[in-house]
Amino acid sequence: xxxFGTVSTTNALLLTATTQTRYIPDNLxxxxxxxxxxxxxxxxxxxxxxxxANTAAPSTNGATTAFSTNTGTVSLxxxxxxxxxxxIAGTTHVLTTTDENTPSSATLVSAILATGxxxxxxxxAASGMAVTxxxxxxxxxxxxxxxPMPCCSPPPLKPGTSRTTSMARPRP
Numbered sequence: 001x002x003x004f005g006t007v008s009t010t011n012a013l014l015l016t017a018t019t020q021t022r023y024i025p026d027n028l029x030x031x032x033x034x035x036x037x038x039x040x041x042x043x044x045x046x047x048x049x050x051x052x053a054n055t056a057a058p059s060t061n062g063a064t065t066a067f068s069t070n071t072g073t074v075s076l077x078x079x080x081x082x083x084x085x086x087x088i089a090g091t092t093h094v095l096t097t098t099d100e101n102t103p104s105s106a107t108l109v110s111a112i113l114a115t116g117x118x119x120x121x122x123x124x125a126a127s128g129m130a131v132t133x134x135x136x137x138x139x140x141x142x143x144x145x146x147x148p149m150p151c152c153s154p155p156p157l158k159p160g161t162s163r164t165t166s167m168a169r170p171r172p
Contacts, residue, residue, distance in 0.1 A: 010057045014040060016047045023076050028121035030080030039068035088117035
């Protein structure tokens, strides 16, 4: 198999009726691949072979030329599949040092992934990480991704006191 190379209306690859063509995906994304062509009667030019690509300029076409006036199109719908993201093996994201009495500063997951060389061939793929192990007290608390729901319970009463309370519960 040989690549078509760069083709255009002034540099068209000449193929005989017995030549086979095929599509080779990029292994990254789906697409609709197209091929535009003109009919060629082989009265001028030479057909491409496995060892040599032959081209012509079919921009002059119709009437007594070897090329049809009209063009045709071949299309192939290539379905996208999920491609797993990648990381560089053995990378370590070093957090800012803290002491045993002070919580560390917050670190975005995106910063950790950037240090790891995260890449994803899927166009527009979401980004995140799956934590698979921890040591020490790391990762024991998380910042919420949305504000926490307000607490709906009043503080406990002191013995011998009472109060009347009206509370509203937010809808889920």
